[in-house]
Amino acid sequence: MSRILEGKNAVITGARQGIGRAIAEAYAENGCGLWVCSRTDDEAFRKDMKELSEKYGVDIRTIFFDMMKEDEIKSAAKEILGSKIPVDILVNNAGATCRSLFQMTSMKTLRDVFEVDFFGPYLFTQLLLRAMMKCSSASIINIVSTAGLDANAGRSAYGSAKAALACFTRVLSAELGTKNIRVNAIAPGVTQTSLLTYDEEQLAEIVADSAQGVIGQPEDIAGSALFLASDSSSFVTGQIIRVDGFVL
Amino acid sequence: MTNLEKYNKAFMEALGITEDKLAGLEYNTIPEWDSVGHMQLIAAIEDAFDIMIDTDDIIDLSSYEKGKELIAKYEVEL
Ligand SMILES: NC(=O)c1ccc[n+]([C@@H]2O[C@H](COP(=O)([O-])OP(=O)(O)OC[C@H]3O[C@@H](n4cnc5c(N)ncnc54)[C@H](OP(=O)(O)O)[C@@H]3O)[C@@H](O)[C@H]2O)c1
Numbered sequence: 001m002s003r004i005l006e007g008k009n010a011v012i013t014g015a016r017q018g019i020g021r022a023i024a025e026a027y028a029e030n031g032c033g034l035w036v037c038s039r040t041d042d043e044a045f046r047k048d049m050k051e052l053s054e055k056y057g058v059d060i061r062t063i064f065f066d067m068m069k070e071d072e073i074k075s076a077a078k079e080i081l082g083s084k085i086p087v088d089i090l091v092n093n094a095g096a097t098c099r100s101l102f103q104m105t106s107m108k109t110l111r112d113v114f115e116v117d118f119f120g121p122y123l124f125t126q127l128l129l130r131a132m133m134k135c136s137s138a139s140i141i142n143i144v145s146t147a148g149l150d151a152n153a154g155r156s157a158y159g160s161a162k163a164a165l166a167c168f169t170r171v172l173s174a175e176l177g178t179k180n181i182r183v184n185a186i187a188p189g190v191t192q193t194s195l196l197t198y199d200e201e202q203l204a205e206i207v208a209d210s211a212q213g214v215i216g217q218p219e220d221i222a223g224s225a226l227f228l229a230s231d232s233s234s235f236v237t238g239q240i241i242r243v244d245g246f247v248l
Numbered sequence: 249m250t251n252l253e254k255y256n257k258a259f260m261e262a263l264g265i266t267e268d269k270l271a272g273l274e275y276n277t278i279p280e281w282d283s284v285g286h287m288q289l290i291a292a293i294e295d296a297f298d299i300m301i302d303t304d305d306i307i308d309l310s311s312y313e314k315g316k317e318l319i320a321k322y323e324v325e326l
Pocket of ligand 1: 019193
């Protein structure tokens with residue numbers, strides 16, 4: 001089977017685990033060179049990425065920064081831009097969750113969630129855009145959440161930050177469309193990763209309310225991220241795609 | 249090529265305009281210098297001088313003349 005991202009390069013934030021790791025594997029399997037981002041530089045991550053690189057015969061470079069630290073985001077972008085490797089695809093996947101009722105949500109919590117889920121990706125995109133504009137076509141994919149589209153109690157901070165990222169997605173798609181840079185978002189529903197904060201009873205309820213009767217796996221989200229990165233979605237921009245097995 | 253020639257070339261190529269339009273040129277006063285044109289201009293200036301312009305300076309680069317002042321910060325003498 002042909003590798004649909006052959007010759008392209010992607011930057012993926014939060015690539016160590018969960019959805020970001022699954023996207024990294026889907027892209028590598030399809031011939032894409034990668035910058036994989038994580039907060040912590042350790043042997044486990046480097047080894048995992050080296051194995052991925054060898055398995056699929058693609059270049060994978062690790063880079064480390066915290067989305068809450070503007071200076072770190074800038075240095076990381078500088079390193080990526082300085083490499084002169086084109087950036088055809090950017091996946092803003094890193095994210096932090098928060099579940100607390102409105103009256104119990106401090107301003108500090110709200111600001112922290114916005115730093116990781118909105119301000120960080122906003123700045124990172126702004127910095128990398130200059131490289132993306134040099135590509136004949138490029139794709140930006142923001143991982144938002146159904147929590148940013150639906151009204152779920154306890155999600156005032158997280159849902160608002162993801163809603164902001166979803167709005168940013170649509171605005172940016174309008175600003176960049178004629179430059180052949182597509183901007184889309186994926187809104188995963190409940191997906192089996194370390195971010196999952198539901199207990200078994202709540203999970204059972206969610207599953208019962210879903211058309212497919214299962215919770216998502218990171219690979220389910222990665223499939224959509226592969227489509228949005230590839231030329232198969234060349235006429236798709238400004239979309240927020242729910243990938244949630246249809247929660248009724 | 250002198251640095252001033254490089255600077256002018258970045259403007260002309262990024263915005264698709266001729267040299268006679270440069271003096272007094274300000275952001276958003278011609279269709280070519282919109283927000284997208286601005287990013288192309290930043291990329292062209294960065295490439296020309298091998299620098300990376302800070303976000304605050306990107307926002308401040310509001311005219312052809314202002315840009316000259318700003319890039320002096322990056323040790324580029326025009
Ligand atoms: N799982 C779900 O049910 C679900 C549903 C909707 C949306 N999402 C979204 O999907 C994305 C991926 O989440 P996941 O479910 O795969 O969770 P995960 O396994 O916990 O992964 C989250 C990733 O985000 C990174 N991250 C968190 N805080 C960061 C920071 N301050 N700076 C840099 N990186 C940071 C982590 O990086 P390190 O590994 O380097 O620490 C981690 O790799 C998130 O944006 C999340 O909001 C998830």
